[in-house]
Amino acid sequence: MGNEVGNLQLVKKLNRIGILNIIREHNTISRQQLAKLTGLTPAAITGIIRDLVATGYVVETGFGKSSGGRRPVKLQFNPDSGYVFGAEITRKNATLGVVNLDAKPVMLKQYSIDMTEPQQGLDLLADEVAKMIIESGIDRKKILGMGVAYPGLVDITTKVVKRSSNLGNKWRDISIENWLQDKIGIKVFVENNSNAAALAEYILGRGKETKNMAYINLGEGISAGIILNGMLAYGFKGYTGEIGHLVIYEDGPLCNCGNNGCLESLYAVPALVRKANNELALYNQKDTLKAIWLEKGNVTIEDIIANANEANTYAWELVRQAGWYIGKGVAAIINVFNPEAIFIGGILAEAGNTLMEPLTESVQKHALPELIREVKIELSSMRKNTGFYGACAVAIKALFEGGGDALLDV
Template sequence: MANEVSNLQLVKKLNRISVLNIIRKHNTISRHQLAKLTGLTPAAITGIVRDLVALGYVIEKGVGKSNGGRPPVKLQFNPDSGYVLGAEITRNKTTLGMVNLNVKPLFLRKYNIDMGDPYEGISMLAQEVEKMIRESGIDREKILGMGVASPGLVDITTRVVKHSPNLGKKWCDFPIKKRLQEITGINIFVENNSNAAALAEYSFGKGKDSKNMAYINLGEGISAGIIQNGSLAYGFKGYTGEIGHIVINEDGPLCNCGNNGCLESLYAVPALVRKANNELALYNQKDTLKAIWLEKGSVTIEDIIANANEVDSYAWKLIRQAGWHIGKGVAAIINVFNPEAIFIGGILAEAGQSLLDSLRESVQKHAFPELVREVKIEISSMRRDTGFYGACAVAIKALFEGGVDALLDVELSSST
């Protein structure tokens, strides 16, 4: 008997989440249409919709045209019925924000949090989360979860960060999900930052119509998130997409991973900034970036990007050089996974056309001709904030796939 009751409750929850997802994907829909789409009885649909309206997830929005009987009541998803937080963490900067269930941002802020020590860094992040919730004035019960996008190897079964060279040596087997959940009391969902960004691009970016695509993250590191047949490609443990650790020069500089001459050690943002500050001393005095270097004593990635489209300047040549070599990694993705689209994001993507032109030229040279011919390569519409939106997308995806009791376990009626 206990098993029968348990199974009945599970069916109720699954039916409820199925109906909610259908309503969410339609602008407006009627109870009659829901019954046809789900195969559930009109009585069952009536009970489920009653629950969802009572929970605030669904609102009744006017009436439709009658086909002879009573006019159907239009149902709509209520995106303000709940909220999620999202955070993308890097070594020294964290992007934190809050969005509604249609990913409309209420807050989007940058914090200078040192993540070198994961316990201290995550504690500081938790403090900012609490401040943001208080400032929002939103009832805590309406905060349904928080997504975290982290660089490094994130185990897909435990959501433990196994190793993250770009965050520091202390990020080894760090239980980020467990730790942050214990401090905040919020349901936490952790994903590799490039995987999260790929999910965001596919869910509500330029990649909506591309079920086989890749997102290339160009920031403190270089990595890729891959969507295959509409789902994230994880591999055995979830460690796919580490194209930044393709060795392109065995005599090159030491990489955080321990190898020499990795793509990331030569052309990720920190490497480009080091290269510019070392080389500008010998460069043409009339160059605009050289003038900034002389005035400030050093240049930043923002300075490089601001001058990247000045043809024949040092910044232009540096960005084109980076694009050419990054294009080799992108070509490898195309040769192995055969995507229909590639989207370039992260800080370096803000260099725009000078980066994209060089990268495309390299891809054309290094990828298999028949595979590259149909591939669309574009700059991501979300650019450096794609990781943040990806963190939000990870949380929302988990919510609407039944990963959180807040959406499933409230019993309001005897609906089936």
């Protein structure tokens, strides 16, 4: 008897989350249409909708056209019935915010948080989440989860962070999910930052309906999130897309991963900034970036990008060189996975055409002609905040999958 009751409760919950997902996918839909789509009886649909309206996930928005008989009541998903937090972690900064269940931002802020010490960094992040909950004024019961976009290797089965060459050597075998859940009392979902960004591009950005695509993240590291047949491609343990660790120069600088001459060690943002500050002393005194270097004593990636559009300047040459070699990594993704679209994001993507022209030329040279002919290569629609929206998308996706445990009570 106990098993029968449990099975009935499970079926009821699965039916409710299934119906809710169908309503989310439609602008408006009626009870009658739901019955036809699902095969459930009108009585079952009526009971489920009653529950969903009572909990606020569904609203009735008037009457549709009648095809004979009573006019059908139109139903819509209510995205403000719940909210999720999103956080994108980098070495020295974190982007933190809260969105509704349609990923529309309510709050979005940047914080200076040093993540080289895992416990201290995560504790500070948890403190900021607690402050933002109060500042947002959102009922805590409506905060359903938190997504974290993390720059490193995340085990797909355990969600334990195995390591992060970008954050430092203390990031080994750490469970971000458990740590943050214990601190803030919210269900946490962690994902590799490039995977999260790819999901955001696929669900919210230019990648909609593009079932085979890759997102290239150009920030503190260089990596790719890959979607095949509409699903994130994880590989055996979840470590796909680490194109930043393609060795392109055997005698190159030491990479954080331990090898020499990786793409990331030469053309990720920290490498570009380091290269600029080392070389500008020897460069033309009339160069615009050199003038900033002389005034401030150093330049930032923002300085480099702001001056990269002027042809034949140091910043222009540096970004173009980066674009050419990054294009080799993109060509490798195309040759291996045969996507229909590539989206370029991360802070370096702010350089626009100065980056994209040599990158595309390099891809054309190094990818197989049969594979590159129909591939669309574009800048991401969300640019440097894609990781944050990806973290939110990860949380929302998890909430509406797997039976909807975090959304619906039995």
